Amino acid sequence: MPVVHPVTIHEAKTTLSKLVALAEQGVSTPISRGHASPSAMIVPAPHQAKRRLGGIRSGHVPADFDTMASGAIEAMFDGDQG
16 A cells, blocks of 8 residues: 655645545555654545345345335334234
8 A cells, every 4th residue: 555755734634635535546644743753644445345235135126015024013113022
């Protein structure tokens, strides 16, 4: 993962959108207070796979989708966990 030169907190505040754009390209940026060693880092976020609805793998929505398990749900609201 490429790293650019450290920036101060002031530089980070004034160029935040640029630093976020760099992070989106895979570049990390160390942040320091003045000329001290870096105390924070802007890093790229881990990629997450797009999620699909778990119960509908085929992409087909059942005709009774709106009423599926309605009896069980009503029973839970009535206090019958049966």
